[in-house]
Amino acid sequence: MAKVELENVSKSYGTVEVIEGLNLTIEDGSFTVFVGPSGCGKSTLLRMIAGLEPITHGELQIDGARMNDADPIERGVAMVFQNYALYPHMTVEQNIGFSLRMAGLDKAAIAARVAAAAQTLQIEPLMARKPGQLSGGQRQRVAIGRAIVRDPEVFLFDEPLSNLDAELRVSMRVEIAKLHNKLGSTMIYVTHDQTEAMTLADKIVVMRAGKVEQSGTPEELYDNPDNLFVAGFIGSPRMNFLRGRFEGGALRLDAGGQLANAQQDVGEVVVGIRPEHFAVSEPGDGQLSVLVDVVENLGGTRYLYGSVASGEPVVIEVRDRPGIKAGDTVNIGIRADRAMLFHPNGERLRRAP
Ligand SMILES: Nc1ncnc2c1ncn2[C@@H]1O[C@H](COP(=O)(O)OP(=O)(O)O)[C@@H](O)[C@H]1O
Ligand SMILES: [Mg+2]
Structure with missing residues (x-):
């Protein structure tokens, strides 16, 4: 003992x-x-x-x-x-x-x-x-x-x-x-x-x-x-961080698109999204557009390495859609319930109860 x-x-x-x-x-x-x-x-x-x-x-x-x-x-x-x-x-x-x-x-x-x-x-x-x-x-x-x-x-x-x-x-x-x-x-x-x-x-x-x-x-x-x-x-590949700001009750990302359900009037934020918490959607209905630089194929899982319109790098885990290759542009959605918000000073912003 x-x-x-x-x-x-x-x-x-x-x-x-x-x-x-x-x-x-x-x-x-x-x-x-x-x-x-x-x-x-x-x-x-x-x-x-x-x-x-x-x-x-x-x-x-x-x-x-x-x-x-x-x-x-x-x-x-x-x-x-x-x-x-x-x-x-x-x-x-x-x-x-x-x-x-x-x-x-x-x-x-x-x-x-x-x-x-x-x-x-x-x-x-x-x-x-x-x-x-x-x-x-x-x-x-x-x-x-x-x-x-x-x-x-x-x-x-x-x-x-x-x-x-x-x-x-x-x-x-x-x-x-x-x-x-x-x-x-x-x-x-x-x-x-x-x-x-x-x-x-x-x-x-x-x-x-x-x-x-x-x-x-x-x-x-x-x-x-x-x-x-x-x-x-903690986590590999690591969590994605995208800049954003609250405006008029909505959270708008620098990369374009906005997140629903995230109401907190704090100005600038960093939005954290794990690679598995994106959803690759059909052309036209995505929230963000990602230019894919590299596709890393691990068999069951693939990681797309690329960047969004703001130039910020992203890594996205995909389990289907085998056709995606380097040079493609894909539309992605963010699972808003899994996105985490951080103050630019690094502290986590918890949703008000
Ligand atoms: N004997 C020592 N004298 C002066 N500084 C030391 C000594 N041992 C370690 N340090 C310093 O203490 C810090 C922590 O070292 P260490 O515990 O070895 O880190 P880690 O194991 O996390 O890599 C480092 O900045 C290191 O340079
Ligand atoms: Mg050591």
């Missing part, structure tokens, strides 16, 4: 504050993902939880106990890094058992725990090899094995799949999800990749410049982002 709580946590390097007054509760047994652009403070936050980096202000609690000054070992956490950090001269078996030998466990106990971890990760045939004789995915499994044998309350992963090729990343992602189901431990996972966050997390924490922009389930962040940053960061 381990719940992790951060209360008003800050981190400064000299005079530069890289984490600002952050409050967060990570539930016991959850899979929580910190996601955000490079440099936003994800690793710093994880390292503060691990005890590898001192906390400048605020409090870290694990299961209700203050841990700011506790040794990494006392915290009951184990961390897996992007660059594996394996000892090159040791075998896989020795690498996995290393921390247990350091802790002074007897040989039989070490052997049993190493064997169990190897079985969980399906790396039994590799035990006598050295890291240099392993593929990237196998090395990352060994690195995870080193964490598993310590039987931690909390697993901390810092971009563990970023060094792997795309195909392997997908299969290792599934492995990590299975591991979480099997062990039931609290897992905190850092990535800059929103797809990884969406597929792994029960809770996503979106960070920017040392602050939490929004946290919630993947569905909550996708369906109901609080601001333009989260709206643009």
Whole structure:
């Protein structure tokens, strides 16, 4: 059982504050993902939880106990890094058992725990090899094995799949999800990749410049982002943003056309529409005209990349109408019930109740 709580946590390097007054509760047994652009403070936050980096202000609690000054070992956490950090001269078996030998466990106990971890990760045939004789995915499994044998309350992963090729990343992602189901431990996972966050997390924490922009389930962040940053960061291809303004009770888009049912007298707005929330209509009855530059065919789904009359780029998901090709002009409608409105300063404008 381990719940992790951060209360008003800050981190400064000299005079530069890289984490600002952050409050967060990570539930016991959850899979929580910190996601955000490079440099936003994800690793710093994880390292503060691990005890590898001192906390400048605020409090870290694990299961209700203050841990700011506790040794990494006392915290009951184990961390897996992007660059594996394996000892090159040791075998896989020795690498996995290393921390247990350091802790002074007897040989039989070490052997049993190493064997169990190897079985969980399906790396039994590799035990006598050295890291240099392993593929990237196998090395990352060994690195995870080193964490598993310590039987931690909390697993901390810092971009563990970023060094792997795309195909392997997908299969290792599934492995990590299975591991979480099997062990039931609290897992905190850092990535800059929103797809990884969406597929792994029960809770996503979106960070920017040392602050939490929004946290919630993947569905909550996708369906109901609080601001333009989260709206643009979560979802691939990303949400379309079209400029518009309210005039005489109607929302008129710079691209031409207008949206019904959206009554809010706030002047200029940014209208957010996900690629799947357009409808390609028959010639003549569309709201917007799109000049298609590129058609990306993924089999069942195709994405049309193009631009509207105002010059703003758009990406549209289509599942039928196979005839559309680059150079075509198509008419599209917007599903007004799914369009989201944002103030130009980035804040979401919620409809008045
Ligand atoms: N030891 C350090 N000294 C000074 N600045 C640092 C140090 N470590 C990280 N930073 C700065 O803190 C910010 C957050 O870094 P980091 O947590 O590594 O970001 P992320 O993991 O999200 O890419 C960055 O601006 C980085 O340059
Ligand atoms: Mg990092």
